Amino acid sequence: xxxGGIDIRSIRNIGIAAHIDAGKxxxxxxxxxxxxxxxxxxxxxxxxxxxxxxxQERERGITISSAATTCYWKNHMINLIDTPGxxxxxxxxxxxxxxxxxxxxxxxxxxGVEPQSETVWRQLDKYKVPRIAFVNKMDRVGANFxxxxxxxxxxxxxxxxxxQLPMGCEEAFAGIIDLVEMRAIEYTDELGTRMELEExxxxxxxxxxxxxxxxxxxxxxxxxxxxxxxxxxxxxxxEKIKEALRFGTINLKLVPLLCGSALKNKGIxxxxxxxxxxxxxxxxxxxxxxxxxxxxxxxxxxxxxEGPLTALAFKVLxxxxxxxxxxxxxxxxxxxxxxxxxxxxxxxxxxVGRILRIHANKREDIDSAFAGTIIAIPGLKGTRTGDTLCDxxxxxxxxxxxxxxxxxxxxxxxxxxxxxxxLSKGLAALSEEDPTFRVAIDHxxxxxxxxxxxxxxxxxxxxxxxxEFGVDVRVGKPQxxxxxxxxxxxxxxxKFIRQSGGRGQYxxxxxxxxxxxxxxxxxxxxxxxxxxIPKEFIPAVx
Ligand code: GDP
Numbered sequence: 001x002x003x004g005g006i007d008i009r010s011i012r013n014i015g016i017a018a019h020i021d022a023g024k025x026x027x028x029x030x031x032x033x034x035x036x037x038x039x040x041x042x043x044x045x046x047x048x049x050x051x052x053x054x055x056q057e058r059e060r061g062i063t064i065s066s067a068a069t070t071c072y073w074k075n076h077m078i079n080l081i082d083t084p085g086x087x088x089x090x091x092x093x094x095x096x097x098x099x100x101x102x103x104x105x106x107x108x109x110x111x112g113v114e115p116q117s118e119t120v121w122r123q124l125d126k127y128k129v130p131r132i133a134f135v136n137k138m139d140r141v142g143a144n145f146x147x148x149x150x151x152x153x154x155x156x157x158x159x160x161x162x163x164q165l166p167m168g169c170e171e172a173f174a175g176i177i178d179l180v181e182m183r184a185i186e187y188t189d190e191l192g193t194r195m196e197l198e199e200x201x202x203x204x205x206x207x208x209x210x211x212x213x214x215x216x217x218x219x220x221x222x223x224x225x226x227x228x229x230x231x232x233x234x235x236x237x238x239e240k241i242k243e244a245l246r247f248g249t250i251n252l253k254l255v256p257l258l259c260g261s262a263l264k265n266k267g268i269x270x271x272x273x274x275x276x277x278x279x280x281x282x283x284x285x286x287x288x289x290x291x292x293x294x295x296x297x298x299x300x301x302x303x304x305x306e307g308p309l310t311a312l313a314f315k316v317l318x319x320x321x322x323x324x325x326x327x328x329x330x331x332x333x334x335x336x337x338x339x340x341x342x343x344x345x346x347x348x349x350x351x352v353g354r355i356l357r358i359h360a361n362k363r364e365d366i367d368s369a370f371a372g373t374i375i376a377i378p379g380l381k382g383t384r385t386g387d388t389l390c391d392x393x394x395x396x397x398x399x400x401x402x403x404x405x406x407x408x409x410x411x412x413x414x415x416x417x418x419x420x421x422x423l424s425k426g427l428a429a430l431s432e433e434d435p436t437f438r439v440a441i442d443h444x445x446x447x448x449x450x451x452x453x454x455x456x457x458x459x460x461x462x463x464x465x466x467x468e469f470g471v472d473v474r475v476g477k478p479q480x481x482x483x484x485x486x487x488x489x490x491x492x493x494x495k496f497i498r499q500s501g502g503r504g505q506y507x508x509x510x511x512x513x514x515x516x517x518x519x520x521x522x523x524x525x526x527x528x529x530x531x532x533i534p535k536e537f538i539p540a541v542x
Contacts, residue, residue: 008303008372009281010076013329015083015096017124018106019117023136026262027106027271028080032360034268035071035078068315068327068374069360073272079374083120095385097123099314099329099374102249102279103131104271109143109169109259113151121156130249132256132274138166138173139261145169149257160257161218162211163245164270167204176259176267177204179212180241187266195269215241222248242277249278282372288331290388290396293344299396301332305370308394309333309341313380313387316433322363324432325356325376326383331398333391334370343380344397345387350380385435406438406451410458411476413448419471423448426469430461437461447476 018024068081083096083103097103103124107117124131135148145166152160165177167184175186177200184204186196200208216236220227223244229236248254256278260267282303288310290299301310315327328335335341339352356376357364369375383389388398414423427439427450438451452458455478465471 006072006075006077008283008305008370011079011281011372012076012275012279013079013081013099013101013282013372013374014275014279015081015100015103015129016106017083017103017120017131019108019111019114019120022106022108022111022114022117023262024106027104027134027136027268028082030262030265030268031078031080031272032069032071034272035073068358068376070357070374071359074276076276077373078272078275081374095314097127097129099312100129101282101285102275103129104275105131105133105255106136107133107148107152108140109135109137109145109148110140112144112148113155118155121158128252130252130278130280132249132258132271132278133160134267134271135257135259136262138169138259138266139171139264141170143169143173145259152255152257159218159254161215161245161248161254162257163215163274164258164267165204165208165211166259167201173261173264173266176270177208178270179208179215180238180245182208182212185270187264190265218254219244219248222251222253246278250280250284282331288398290398293347293395293397301396303371304332305334305372307332307371308391308396309335309339309389310391310396310398311335311341311389312398313383313385313389316383316385317376318429318433319363319376319378322356322376322378324381325378326380327358327374327376328389329374330369330371332371334368335375335389336368340392341389342392342395343383343387344390344395345384346382348382349392350383350389352377353379384432406436406453408454408458408478409449409451410478411442411445411447412450412462413474415472415474419473422469422471423465423473426465426471429469430464 016024016028018027068079071078071080081096081100083100105117105121105124107113113121133152135145137143138145143166145162149160149162152158163179165179166173167175167177167186175184177184182200184198184200186198188194188196216226216230219236219241220230223240226236226240226244228234229240245254245256249256256274258267258271258274260271262268285303287300287302290301290310291297292299301307309330310332311328311330313326313328317325317327319325335352335355337352337355340349341352342348343350354377355366355369356378357366357369358376363376366375377383380389388396390396412423414420427448431437431439436453437457440449440451441447442449450458450461452461458478462473462475465473
């Protein structure tokens with residue numbers, strides 16, 4: 001089966017995961033430039049970034065919405081699924097991790113592994129996402145490829161295997177040594193479009209030889225044939241090295257390590273080659289599991305365009321041109337326009353009038369989309385993030401997306417009576433887009449309470465209400481949601497002052513906690529429990 005000459009084996013659904021500021025946006029933008037989707041390279045913080053959908057993302061320099069963008073490289077289709085880097089958007093990250101098959105982890109060559117890179121890495125571990133690592137910003141003062149490599153090994157417990165070495169660093173960063181092909185790539189123009197392939201310069205020969213041996217040594221661990229050749233001191237072919245690297249990466253045994261400078265346009269084409277060479281196609285991932293809603297039996301679906309339609313809605317976004325679209329990953333079967341599908345989560349039927357492939361620069365109408373692809377569907381009124389779309393005759397509900405309970409709430413009210421209608425409209429639209437954003441009415445006070453994943457999350461919501469819906473609002477102080485392990489303050493350290501809002505509505509109770517002097521946060525575990533307040537806390541909140 002093919003789609004514009006692309007078969008399933010040539011699809012890569014990938015995400016770029018990184019600590020904020022590591023260069024994820026710049027790297028994504030360069031990928032779109034080299035794959036021909038955008039024609040001008042712009043400074044991301046000057047408002048030219050194409051991946052960032054929303055104005056405030058540009059202003060804040062963070063990416064909130066995870067949109068999927070399709071591009072092509074060497075006869076492969078790459079669906080780039082944007083993953084937000086900020087911890088407040090963990091839910092967004094989890095959503096995108098559900099639907100991607102592989103990831104590029106971007107590190108800053110100076111900062112290396114930072115706490116947030118660790119969070120993102122652990123999430124990739126949790127979803128068993130094969131990955132390659134890109135050490136970006138090799139041009140910056142203090143860049144050190146090998147330091148980052150050690151940090152990935154020590155802090156993340158991974159097995160990074162350099163498949164490249166930088167030629168020079170900081171201002172003198174001039175090119176890359178490819179340890180698979182054993183050749184050097186020098187960039188001779190500012191845009192990085194002119195790459196000279198050459199022999200490894202004399203000054204780097206010994207080092208390259210040493211790291212090539214290490215590469216073969218690492219691969220001997222995952223491939224018996226290479227192990228034998230290694231023990232016999234025989235040469236291992238380039239093809240064999242690539243094959244073992246692919247196997248080791250897909251089976252999570254190693255992480256190929258690359259380097260470059262997105263800003264200076266160095267290393268992006270080689271990164272794209274590595275995405276194709278080492279990251280899995282939809283045929284390389286385990287089959288997806290779900291439950292037949294009628295019988296309760298487990299159902300397993302493979303990546304098969306001829307099989308029963310099985311798709312996951314992973315993101316609802318209001319597209320500025322098309323309106324509400326549902327980003328969907330198709331796992332099995334083929335979706336055609338005009339088809340009627342079952343939303344097995346809600347039990348309602350939906351008609352698919354249009355199917356869109358979202359490119360950085362345009363929205364392309366397509367007639368059909370098959371297993372392994374990611375598309376956007378306009379006009380699905382009753383479908384929300386996490387819903388399963390399937391063939392009515394063979395229903396399946398895919399294992400639910402882990403939608404966490406909100407952790408922070410605040411009261412919100414319109415600044416004037418005239419704003420009330422706009423506020424309600426805005427809140428309805430935003431909670432539709434984002435399942436971690438909730439709206440409730442506090443029965444005691446009659447106030448509207450909004451809840452989300454963190455202060456920044458709610459700040460952005462309030463910002464969007466002002467900008468996109470033109471509502472002038474007043475907000476109260478954020479309140480931390482009750483979690484199981486909020487450390488009960490010891491005598492004299494601080495106290496719970498009152499219980500407020502949301503009780504019963506979402507199975508959690510919001511407590512206001514008086515902060516300790518000189519203490520800005522509260523310690524709690526990562527688990528939120530619903531239900532009633534444990535008895536031991538009751539005296540504290542009464
Ligand atoms: P994100 O937060 O991970 O999306 O990071 P951005 O792509 O927005 O980059 C953060 C900052 O680092 C911006 O000022 C970029 O211009 C800069 N930057 C990105 N890549 C490089 C690079 O390769 N070298 C240098 N020197 N700066 C870079």
